[in-house]
Amino acid sequence: MPEHRICMHIDMNAFFASVEQQANPELQGKPIAVVGGGGRTVITTSSYEARAFGVKTGMAKWEALRCCPQLIIVIGDNKKYTYTSSRIMEMMKEYTPLIEVFSIDEAWLDVTHSLSIFGTAERIAYLLKARIKESFGITCSIGIAPNKLLAKLASDMQKPDGLTVIKPEDVERILERMPIKELCGIGKNMERHLNMMSIYTCGELGRCDEARLTRKFGIIGSRLKQMGQGVDDSPVTPNEEDDEVKSVGHSMTLRQDVSKRGDILKYLLQLSEMVGRRARRYGVSGRTITLHVRFADFYSSFGKQNTLKSHINQSDEIYKAAIAILDTTELPQPVRQLGVKLSNLKYQAEQLSLFQEMQKKSDAIKAMDSVNDRFGEFKVTFGSLLSSEDKGSHVISPAWRPDGIRNVAVK
DNA sequence: TCTGGGGTCCTAGGACCC
DNA sequence: TCTGGGGTCCTAGGACCC
Numbered sequence: 001m002p003e004h005r006i007c008m009h010i011d012m013n014a015f016f017a018s019v020e021q022q023a024n025p026e027l028q029g030k031p032i033a034v035v036g037g038g039g040r041t042v043i044t045t046s047s048y049e050a051r052a053f054g055v056k057t058g059m060a061k062w063e064a065l066r067c068c069p070q071l072i073i074v075i076g077d078n079k080k081y082t083y084t085s086s087r088i089m090e091m092m093k094e095y096t097p098l099i100e101v102f103s104i105d106e107a108w109l110d111v112t113h114s115l116s117i118f119g120t121a122e123r124i125a126y127l128l129k130a131r132i133k134e135s136f137g138i139t140c141s142i143g144i145a146p147n148k149l150l151a152k153l154a155s156d157m158q159k160p161d162g163l164t165v166i167k168p169e170d171v172e173r174i175l176e177r178m179p180i181k182e183l184c185g186i187g188k189n190m191e192r193h194l195n196m197m198s199i200y201t202c203g204e205l206g207r208c209d210e211a212r213l214t215r216k217f218g219i220i221g222s223r224l225k226q227m228g229q230g231v232d233d234s235p236v237t238p239n240e241e242d243d244e245v246k247s248v249g250h251s252m253t254l255r256q257d258v259s260k261r262g263d264i265l266k267y268l269l270q271l272s273e274m275v276g277r278r279a280r281r282y283g284v285s286g287r288t289i290t291l292h293v294r295f296a297d298f299y300s301s302f303g304k305q306n307t308l309k310s311h312i313n314q315s316d317e318i319y320k321a322a323i324a325i326l327d328t329t330e331l332p333q334p335v336r337q338l339g340v341k342l343s344n345l346k347y348q349a350e351q352l353s354l355f356q357e358m359q360k361k362s363d364a365i366k367a368m369d370s371v372n373d374r375f376g377e378f379k380v381t382f383g384s385l386l387s388s389e390d391k392g393s394h395v396i397s398p399a400w401r402p403d404g405i406r407n408v409a410v411k
Numbered sequence: 412t413c414t415g416g417g418g419t420c421c422t423a424g425g426a427c428c429c
Numbered sequence: 430t431c432t433g434g435g436g437t438c439c440t441a442g443g444a445c446c447c
Contacts, residue, residue, distance in 0.1 A: 035415090042415050057447095062412050103447045187445050218422085251416060288439090298414065305440060337415090 004168055006121045007236060008109040009143045009151035010092070010128065012085075013160035015105035016045040019084050020074050022137040031055065032072040033064055039255040044076060048160060084136055091131060095124050100148075100236045108148050110236035125163050146171075149232035152184045171230040176203035183227050193217075194224075202228045244347065245282065249290070250274040251339030257296040259334045268322050269315075271340040276315030284345045285313035289321040292339030293331070301337075304329060311346045318342060 012018065016034040021027045031050035035041045043064050046055040053068035065071055085104045092099055095118060098110035111121050118124050125142045132138055139161035143154025146168050154164040166174055180202055181191045197216065199205050205228025214221030226232070250271050258264055268291075279285060287308050294301035304325050312318060322340050 038415085040413085040415080044415080058414080060413055060415095063414085106447075185445070189444060220421090246419070249417075253415060303441070307439065339416090 004146045005110060006112045006115070007145055007148050007151040008111055008121060008125065009145075009148065009155040010107050010109065011141045011143075011155045011159075012088070012105035012132075013139045013141060014045055014047055014051075015085075015138070016076055016081055017047040017050070017074075018138045019080050019136075020077075021047060023080060027072060027074070030072055031068050031070060032074055033061075034074050034076045035061055037075050038253070040253045046071075084138075088132055088136065088138075091135070092128065095128065097238065098236045099238055101239050108151060108236045122163070122165065129161070129163070147230075147232040148234055148236060149184065149227060150230050153178070153182060156182065172203075175206065175228070175230050176201065178202040180205055180228070185227065186224075190224075202230070204228070206230070244345075245284070246345060247341055247343035248275055248279045248282065248284065248286070248345070249339060249341030249343075250278075251292060251337060253294075253337045254335065257334035257336050259331070264326065264335060264338065265323065267338050268326070268340065269319050271338060272319035272322055273315040275340050275342050276313055276318050279313040279342055279345075283349075284342075284347055285311035286342035286345045287311050288342070288344035289318060289325065290339075290341040290343065291322050291325040292337070292341070293329075293335055294337035295331075295333035296336050297333060298336065300333065302329075303339075305343075307344060311344075311348075313342070 017032055020032060020034060021030075027047075029049065031047060031053060033043045033046040033050055033055055035044060041061055043055060043057055043059045043061065045057060046064070050064075050068055050071055053071070055064045055067050055071060059067075061073065065073075081104055089099065089101060089107060092107060092109060096109050096111050096114045098113075100108045102108065109124075111118075111124055114124065115121065118127070121144045125144060129140060129142065132140055141155045141159045141162040141164075143151040143157070143164050143166070145151040145154050145166040150166050150171065154166045155162070157164045178201060180186050180194055180200065181188070183202065186194070193216065194200075194205065197208070197212070199208055205224060208225060208228065210222055210225050212221075213224050217224060252267065252271065254267060258267075287310065288305055289308070290303055290305040292301065292303045306321060306325050308321065312321070318340065
């Protein structure tokens with residue numbers, strides 16, 4: 001039995017793009033980029049061939065095409081990614097039950113107690129890489145380390161198709177010159193603040209006076225110092241156990257900025273339906289509705305929320321609540337993006353409606369939901385319809401978990 | 412033809428109650 | 430007719446992740 005934990009972090013390389021290349025041999029070896037539908041969209045993932053031209057995640061589509069005119073644009077397909085991800089995660093479960101799915105293409109494994117069966121962590125990593133490559137044609141980068149923080153750092157050190165091991169005795173040397181922003185949890189802003197304190201590397205962060213960090217950052221100051229030292233006691237927590245979603249929301253960037261109330265309401269209705277339907281599928285209802293508006297200048301926006309007396313999850317109630325918030329607001333500019341979110345959630349057992357008409361309404365909604373489940377989103381609505389080009393982007397996000405409650409793929 | 416969409420957690424300040 | 434403190438709930442906004 002080793003005297004420290006052995007954690008593994010697995011990160012699929014260019015996941016969505018790899019899945020697409022695997023599904024369509026004509027795309028193999030070529031620069032491709034996966035995007036959402038809709039007009040104003042950005043690159044979600046690109047193949048390594050495309051990255052060689054400077055194509056990056058988050059770039060506007062036109063910008064990516066400027067970098068790489070022969071770039072092949074593929075509209076993302078959730079179902080493919082969700083399916084592939086689930087099967088890969090199942091494969092990982094053969095090596096340990098301790099798996100924490102972090103996103104659709106990333107997971108941590110605690111293999112401390114698997115070594116008596118499989119030998120070494122490196123061997124598990126090689127087996128998994130080979131099997132994932134063989135079954136799905138996808139490469140991954142794996143990091144092995146004494147904790148989750150370092151395993152994630154390690155998996156980032158060699159891409160694509162890498163395997164990096166950080167042994168306890170190597171931690172100090174590796175962190176000494178490692179830029180702080182490489183640590184998961186230190187983003188752009190934290191980096192900027194730490195840089196202002198003349199802290200650039202993990203080594204410097206780990207040696208920093210804790211009181212100085214606490215004065216500046218409050219409670220997370222001591223956590224930051226630990227991160228700089230590569231200390232992380234957080235366990236690998238399998239997701240199913242306590243994975244209750246806290247909010248359900250959808251947003252969309254409109255194809256064109258809009259000012260007319262009627263236009264805004266159409267989008268709000270659609271968003272409310274998307275939120276309501278997903279909430280009902282999860283069996284949750286919520287008391288707090290948030291309306292999010294981003295204006296034409298991109299930089300100004302607001303989120304306004306309202307908490308109701310009772311929990312709701314029916315689309316028209318969500319819609320009404322969203323309108324009520326909208327009506328408390330002056331819109332100083334045309335609207336670029338709208339979002340509707342339901343939070344303050346309650347998980348409900350299937351309950352009988354108390355009144356006949358409530359029952360009818362609820363049955364009608366179930367019927368619509370089942371038609372939508374079979375034939376795709378937005379075929380059946382009870383309100384004004386948007387033109388088909390206006391359905392917004394087909395939502396795809398690597399942050400979705402394949403099996404978890406965050407999976408919004410159409411079944 | 413600029414700049415997506417899905418989440419989580421944290422904090423500060425105000426309302427309200429005892 | 431001036432002044433407490435603790436607790437809970439709520440809102441707005443920001444940082445972080447993929």
